[in-house]
Amino acid sequence: MTLSKRGMAIIAPVVSIAIFILLWGLVSLNVSADFLPSPLAVLKEGIRLFHAKISGTSLIGHIGWSLSRVLIAFGLAIVLGLPIGLYMGWSRVFEKIVSPIFEVLRPIPPIAWIPIAILWLGVAEGSKIFICFVGAFVIMILNAYTGMRYVDPLLIDAAKSFGATRTQQFINVAIPACMPSIFAGVQNALSMSWMCVLAAEMVGARQGVGFIIIQGMDLNKPSMILVGMVIIGIVGSLLAAALRWIERLLCPWRRELV
Amino acid sequence: MKKRLFACLTAVCVGGALLLSSLAYAADKPVVRTSAQPCLHGMELWYAEEAGWLKDAPFESEFLFFPSGGGQTEALAAAQWDCGAMGTVPTMMASMRYGYKLIGISNVESETNDLWVRPDSPLLKTKGANPKYPDIYGTAEDWKGKKILGPSVTTAHYALSATLKALGLSDKDVSIVDMELGQAMTAFNAGEGDIIMLWAPQSYMAEARGWKKVSSGRAANAVIAGGIGVRKEFAEEHPDLVVEWLDVYMRGVEMMRDNPAGSVDPLLSYFTDYCGLELSRDMVEKEFKYRDLFNVSEQIAALEDPNKLPAWMRGVADFMLAQGRISQKEYDSYVNANFNIDPSFMKKLAEKRAAAAK
Amino acid sequence: MQEVSDRNKNVPSQALNLEIEKANYFVSAARENWISVVSFIMFILAWELICRFEIIGPYQLVPPSQVVSLFIDKFSNPNPDGALLYQHAIASLSLALVGFVVAVIIGVPLGLFMGWYPGVNMAVRPLFDAIRPIPPIAWIPIAILWLGIGTTAKAFIIFLAAFVPCVINAYTGIRLTNPVLIRVAKIYGASNWETFLKIGIPSAIPMIFTGMKLSLNAAWTTLVAAELLAASMGLGYMIQLGRRLARPDIIIVGMLTIGFLGALMSWILTKIEARFASSRRLT
Numbered sequence: 001m002t003l004s005k006r007g008m009a010i011i012a013p014v015v016s017i018a019i020f021i022l023l024w025g026l027v028s029l030n031v032s033a034d035f036l037p038s039p040l041a042v043l044k045e046g047i048r049l050f051h052a053k054i055s056g057t058s059l060i061g062h063i064g065w066s067l068s069r070v071l072i073a074f075g076l077a078i079v080l081g082l083p084i085g086l087y088m089g090w091s092r093v094f095e096k097i098v099s100p101i102f103e104v105l106r107p108i109p110p111i112a113w114i115p116i117a118i119l120w121l122g123v124a125e126g127s128k129i130f131i132c133f134v135g136a137f138v139i140m141i142l143n144a145y146t147g148m149r150y151v152d153p154l155l156i157d158a159a160k161s162f163g164a165t166r167t168q169q170f171i172n173v174a175i176p177a178c179m180p181s182i183f184a185g186v187q188n189a190l191s192m193s194w195m196c197v198l199a200a201e202m203v204g205a206r207q208g209v210g211f212i213i214i215q216g217m218d219l220n221k222p223s224m225i226l227v228g229m230v231i232i233g234i235v236g237s238l239l240a241a242a243l244r245w246i247e248r249l250l251c252p253w254r255r256e257l258v
Numbered sequence: 259m260k261k262r263l264f265a266c267l268t269a270v271c272v273g274g275a276l277l278l279s280s281l282a283y284a285a286d287k288p289v290v291r292t293s294a295q296p297c298l299h300g301m302e303l304w305y306a307e308e309a310g311w312l313k314d315a316p317f318e319s320e321f322l323f324f325p326s327g328g329g330q331t332e333a334l335a336a337a338q339w340d341c342g343a344m345g346t347v348p349t350m351m352a353s354m355r356y357g358y359k360l361i362g363i364s365n366v367e368s369e370t371n372d373l374w375v376r377p378d379s380p381l382l383k384t385k386g387a388n389p390k391y392p393d394i395y396g397t398a399e400d401w402k403g404k405k406i407l408g409p410s411v412t413t414a415h416y417a418l419s420a421t422l423k424a425l426g427l428s429d430k431d432v433s434i435v436d437m438e439l440g441q442a443m444t445a446f447n448a449g450e451g452d453i454i455m456l457w458a459p460q461s462y463m464a465e466a467r468g469w470k471k472v473s474s475g476r477a478a479n480a481v482i483a484g485g486i487g488v489r490k491e492f493a494e495e496h497p498d499l500v501v502e503w504l505d506v507y508m509r510g511v512e513m514m515r516d517n518p519a520g521s522v523d524p525l526l527s528y529f530t531d532y533c534g535l536e537l538s539r540d541m542v543e544k545e546f547k548y549r550d551l552f553n554v555s556e557q558i559a560a561l562e563d564p565n566k567l568p569a570w571m572r573g574v575a576d577f578m579l580a581q582g583r584i585s586q587k588e589y590d591s592y593v594n595a596n597f598n599i600d601p602s603f604m605k606k607l608a609e610k611r612a613a614a615a616k
Numbered sequence: 617m618q619e620v621s622d623r624n625k626n627v628p629s630q631a632l633n634l635e636i637e638k639a640n641y642f643v644s645a646a647r648e649n650w651i652s653v654v655s656f657i658m659f660i661l662a663w664e665l666i667c668r669f670e671i672i673g674p675y676q677l678v679p680p681s682q683v684v685s686l687f688i689d690k691f692s693n694p695n696p697d698g699a700l701l702y703q704h705a706i707a708s709l710s711l712a713l714v715g716f717v718v719a720v721i722i723g724v725p726l727g728l729f730m731g732w733y734p735g736v737n738m739a740v741r742p743l744f745d746a747i748r749p750i751p752p753i754a755w756i757p758i759a760i761l762w763l764g765i766g767t768t769a770k771a772f773i774i775f776l777a778a779f780v781p782c783v784i785n786a787y788t789g790i791r792l793t794n795p796v797l798i799r800v801a802k803i804y805g806a807s808n809w810e811t812f813l814k815i816g817i818p819s820a821i822p823m824i825f826t827g828m829k830l831s832l833n834a835a836w837t838t839l840v841a842a843e844l845l846a847a848s849m850g851l852g853y854m855i856q857l858g859r860r861l862a863r864p865d866i867i868i869v870g871m872l873t874i875g876f877l878g879a880l881m882s883w884i885l886t887k888i889e890a891r892f893a894s895s896r897r898l899t
Contacts, residue, residue, distance in 0.1 A: 013742035020743055034448065035762065055534055096651035101659045107882075108875035109837035111753075112852070114844060115859035115867045120676055122336025123329055195751040199841045202753065204329050210754075217757040218325075218440025219534070220447060225757045233750040240749070328860045335675060335862065355675050355862045405848075407765070411860040429698065435765050436856060437846045441757070445846070450764045582695030583861060 037223040045223035046230070054215060057207050063235060065207040069125065069200075070193045070239075073132030077189060081140030082182065088141070089148020089178070090170055102141065110135035110192070111199045118204070128200040128208075135196040136189035143185025147178025183247050190243055194236050209235065288496070290503050293322040293330050293342030296533035297457065298525065298545055299364035299484050300343065302510025304532060305524045315506055317499055323533075325438050326409045327351075334358060340492040341503045345371070345413030345457070349485035350574050353598035354588055359493050361603045362486035362504065362557050363567060364511070366550040370458035371417040371482055372474035373406075379452065381472050391424040393477035395470075398425040401453075406434050407442040408455030411583065413475075413482055418455050419577050420478035429581055458548065459529055462541035480577075481570045488603070501606045508607065512553050518546035554608050561601035571597040678865040683872070686865045697857040697866060699849055705873060707849040708839055711767065712881075715774025716835045723779045723831070724824055727786025731820070732812050737787075744783065752777035752834070753841045765846045770839065777838035778831035785827025789820030825889040829882055836878045851877075 021039050028038040037045070049059050057065070088095045088102075113134050117127040151174050159173040201210025209232050216224030294300025303319050306312050312319055322339050324330045327348025333339055334352050343364040344352075352358035375381050381396030388394065401422065408414055415434075422428055435442075435451060439460055446454040446469075453472065456464055461471070475482040486507060488500050514521040526542045529535045552560055560566040575592055578584045584592075592598070660680050666672055667679035678686075690701035697704075730737040730744075752773050763769035793816050801811045843852025851874050858866030 008738065012738040013745075016739055016742040017746065020746075092648060093651060096648050097655040100652045100656040104656075104872075105875070107879035108871050109833075109840050109878065111837055111841045111844070112855060112871045112874045115855045116864065116871065118332045118859065119335055119862070119864055119867070122338045123324075123333045124336075124338055126336075191751075195753055198751055199753050199844075202756070202841075203844055204325075206323065213754060213757050214438075214441070215534075217444050217760070218438075219536075220444045222758065222761055225761070229750050229754050229758065232754045233746070236749040236751070331862060332859065351862055410857065433848050435846055435848045436853060436860075437765070441760070441846070445760050445765055448761050448764070450760070582698075584696065 034220070034222060037226065041223050042226045042230070045221070046227045049212075049224065049227055054212060055206055059212075059231070062207055062209055062212055063231065066197050066201065066209045067235070069128050069208070070132055070190075070197050073129045073197075074136050074190055074193050076129075076133050077136035077140050077193070078186070081137045081189075082144050085141035085144025086148050086170075086175065086178070089145045089151075090174065095145075106138055106142075110138070110196045114200060114203050123204055128197060128205065131200045132193040132196045135192040139189040139192055140185050143181050143188070144178065147181025147185075148174060150181070151177045179251050183251065186247075187240065187243055190239055191236065194239060198232065287316060287318045288499060289320050290317045290341055290499055291320045291322055291339040292503070293324060293333065293339040293344070295324055295326060295330070295344065296529065296535060297459070297484075298367075298514075298549060299486075300533075301514075301525050301528040302343075302507045304528050305510055306506045308524070308527075311506055311509060316502055319503075319506075325440065327412050328409065331355075334489055337489065337491065339489065340496075341486075341488045341500060341507075343484060343486050343507075345484055346482050346571070346574050347411060347413045347416050347578075349487055350571065350578065350592070350597075351411070352487065353595075354584065354592050357490035358598060359488050359490060359600040360485045360567075360571070360598050361488055361493075361500070361561075361600050362508070363552055363560055364484035364486050365552075366481065367413070367457065367484050367548075368417075368475035368480060368482045369548040370461060370474070370545075371414045372456060372461050373414075373418060373421060373472050374454050374456055374461065374464045374469040375452065375472050376446075377468055377470055379470070379472070381453075382470055388424055388426075391421075391477060391479065393473070394421055394424055395472040396425075398427055401425055401427055402431050404432050404452040405450075406432050406453045406455060407437055407446055407451040408434070409438055409442070410434055410436040412455075413484075414455035414457050416482065416574060416577060417473070417475040417478060417480060419581060420475060420480040421473040423577075423580075424473075424478045458545060459535060459537055459541060462537060462544060463535070466538075466541065480573060482574075483567060483570045493600070493603075497603070497606075500603050501610060504603050504607050505610065508554055508557075511551055514546065515551035515553055518543075521546070554604060554611065557604050558601055558608060561599055561604060567599060568597055571599070674864075675862055676864060678868065682865055683868050687869050687872075690869060696861055696863065697854050699854075701854075701869070701873065704849060704851045704854045704870075705877060708843065708851045708874075709877065711770050711850070712774055712832075712835050712839045714767070715771045715839075716778045716832055718771070719775045719778035719782055719831055719835070720828060722775075723782030724786045724827075727783040727827075728790050728812075728817060728820060730783070731787040731790035732816055748780055752838045756842055756845055760846060770842045770847075773842050774835045774839055777834040781827045781830035781834060782824075783827075785823045785830070786820060789823025789827075790816045792823070793819045821892060825885070825892070829885055829889075832881055832885060833878070836874070836881070840874060 024036075025039050028036045028041075033041065054062065084098065088098055110131055113131055114127070117130045117134075121127040121130055155173050155177055156169055159169045164172065197208065198210040201208035202214050205211045209228060212231070213225045213228035216222065216226075216228055292303045294303065300323070304321060306315075307319060307321070322333065322342075324333070327344040330339075330342065330344050331348045331352045335356055345367070349358065349360055353360060375395075379396075381400045384397050384400065385395050386392040387397040406418065408418075418434075419429055422431065432453075437445065439456065442451075442454055443456070443460060443463070445451065447467070454464070454469075465471070486504070493500055514525070522539060522542050525545060526537065526539060529537050529542065572593065575584070575589055575597070579586065579589045663677075664679045664681060667674070667677055667682075687701070692700070694700050694703075699707075726740065730740055755773055755776055759769045759772050763772055797815050797819070798811055801815050806814065839850075840852040840855075843850040844856050847853035847856070851870050855867045855870035855874075858864070858870060
């Protein structure tokens with residue numbers, strides 16, 4: 001029984017994906033390649049792109065550009081957003097100071113910042129990193145803040161009765177207690193920056209995975225667009241997987257909650 | 259645990275910063291950042307580098323590439339380039355907003371900013387509905403309500419607005435879908451939209467696909483001058499470099515003007531190798547048929563003659579005002595500044611060349 | 617927080633403790649609200665001054681006074697972007713809502729079925745997992761090729777964006793149904809379908825609402841991206857044109873309107889959620 005169940009768990013996805021690719025192939029036979037290229041054509045295009053250069057940068061190079069933008073922005077968002085969010089949750093005065101400004105800016109989607117970011121920072125790296133940063137920053141603040149607000153007051157009281165100073169309460173008790181919320185935020189922030197980098201690269205760039213799909217459109221090559229989409233999906237899931245791995249490394253006690 | 263987290267993050271940040279800084283390189287000669295589009299006006303500096311003209315020049319060129327003038331203007335606002343060429347509308351916007359100086363004419367491109375339809379379009383039934391504009395296809399009724407693809411607030415948009423005006427219409431009578439050129443072509447190819455606004459060399463690709471030209475800047479009696487320009491602060495800080503840069507640029511212009519046959523190969527190679535466009539030789543040959551190019555003395559005349567460049571730029575400004583894209587106040591100050599035309603660099607170049615000839 | 621716990625030092629019962637904390641929170645919240653007001657005024661003032669003294673140039677940032685006057689002006693003046701502000705807003709809103717509603721209609725039942733019937737889950741899950749990591753924005757070029765540049769293509773993109781959170785949350789919600797409740801229903805002779813309708817779905821409702829809020833957010837974000845790439849009306853188009861015309865005031869008015877409408881929509885959804893709250897958790 002258990003064996004067949006496990007067998008099913010492996011077979012079902014394979015069958016489902018195979019049927020999907022088969023259907024895709026059948027549809028592509030009946031429409032023009034300008035509309036939907038066949039799976040084989042996409043595979044071939046993928047292999048070709050691995051060796052050819054797209055506007056002077058290799059495929060790996062494009063991925064590298066996108067990743068470096070995302071990681072810089074993501075790093076900045078953590079370094080800046082985490083302390084602000086945590087402190088907003090800890091100190092009510094600070095919360096009252098920051099929240100009105102934050103509440104006005106928060107609902108603006110990061111992508112709506114693209115035009116103004118370009119006016120402020122130009123069309124080079126600055127504006128793209130800024131967009132990704134905005135996306136990740138807001139999520140980091142929100143999660144760190146919410147995590148801090150929901151720390152069980154009993155924990156703080158317990159620490160206090162053991163003679164912990166205010167700083168010790170904050171660093172040794174409150175922060176570890178909101179780790180789960182912070183990590184949920186980190187995951188969302190990373191996938192948000194990944195989406196933002198695409199948007200920024202699609203609106204104007206010469207490198208990056210977002211540029212690949214726009215270039216595919218410029219050159220009227222649907223197979224190139226699809227290769228780009230597949231790569232975006234793969235890199236996106238690898239990023240998420242890497243983060244889960246880091247999370248397990250850093251807070252092993254949280255495993256059962258994942 | 260936390261230390262490890264912070265170590266990871268710091269490593270990521272430092273790594274990213276290193277990656278970025280390694281991309282910037284040190285140069286001995288001053289760098290002039292040149293901006294251009296995949297268009298004839300971008301070939302000069304690219305070819306200068308290929309042909310080794312820059313070896314003797316007192317500057318190095320860094321080439322920046324934009325799909326259309328919108329991005330170029332924004333990059334100018336952030337001071338990301340110094341000298342360059344762009345279409346007449348972005349030139350106007352840049353002068354109006356950022357004091358960009360117009361110092362020369364890359365070419366007159368009235369014929370190569372044009373509008374295209376698919377061969378089954380009803381517009382093709384009538385030609386010259388308004389006898390004053392014999393080369394415009396379609397009647398006002400035909401044009402009304404059509405969906406037009408292309409980058410808005412560009413020179414091609416100017417050709418469109420001029421065409422609509424010739425038929426007694428305005429931008430409000432049609433629906434313009436704002437898209438970059440290449441994307442608009444792909445969408446149009448897939449059957450989207452009724453009309454597409456283009457410029458060369460993409461219009462040759464349109465012709466090769468069997469699309470039909472229904473109007474152009476020339477057909478609508480608009481003279482469209484592509485501008486050579488320089489960022490205001492750069493012109494003030496390094497006037498000598500601007501002259502040197504212009505020297506190289508004009509060498510390219512004069513090569514194409516005086517020897518079009520010999521310039522086909524360099525231009526073709528710019529379009530195909532650098533810009534990634536798919537063009538054939540005979541398409542590129544048309545470039546020299548349709549575009550007027552000026553040498554240094556002709557440039558000075560055109561820059562100073564109130565009936566030439568100033569009048570052409572006024573035509574653009576009039577249109578933008580009529581379309582409500584700019585305010586009366588902006589218009590007045592632009593006209594009062596003589597359209598930010600500055601012939602001094604071209605004149606200095608003429609003096610420099612005269613001195614060298616002696 | 618410290619203030620609160622200090623005062624409650626001698627209260628033995630935890631429940632009472634929480635009640636008092638809540639009360640204290642609101643009392644002190646009212647007392648400290650003036651800080652927020654001052655902070656907001658300072659923010660606007662600093663913004664105005666930065667622009668007045670041209671620390672940031674007029675083509676990079678405009679003062680709030682100019683933003684307000686343009687905002688009022690945009691109700692009657694279609695220049696320079698070709699339409700009134702509310703026309704842009706209606707164009708964007710109607711698109712976002714079409715995509716969102718379709719996503720909810722398809723996504724929520726799909727998620728529920730996936731969560732309840734292992735067969736459906738096994739068939740759909742792998743495809744869903746394969747497509748999910750591709751952000752909806754990456755579909756824009758291919759959607760333009762397939763569906764053109766009109767309403768259909770944009771609604772499709774928004775649908776994709778809104779679909780994923782709907783499915784995931786409906787799935788998770790129904791998977792978290794208390795197994796005791798299911799067993800009780802079965803003991804009283806309810807069929808699997810009845811249990812699904814009467815026990816599974818009600819207990820998934822809070823999660824479904826969370827998913828809908830996330831969906832709406834995603835739909836709104838993605839719409840802006842789609843309008844940046846191809847559009848002739850809408851708030852995204854408006855800020856894109858502001859970009860082309862180098863008019864930061866138009867961009868900022870557009871951004872704030874987008875933000876405001878986004879916040880308004882989540883607020884409405886929260887209100888709707890509150891009406892359902894009375895019949896919420898069965899556990």
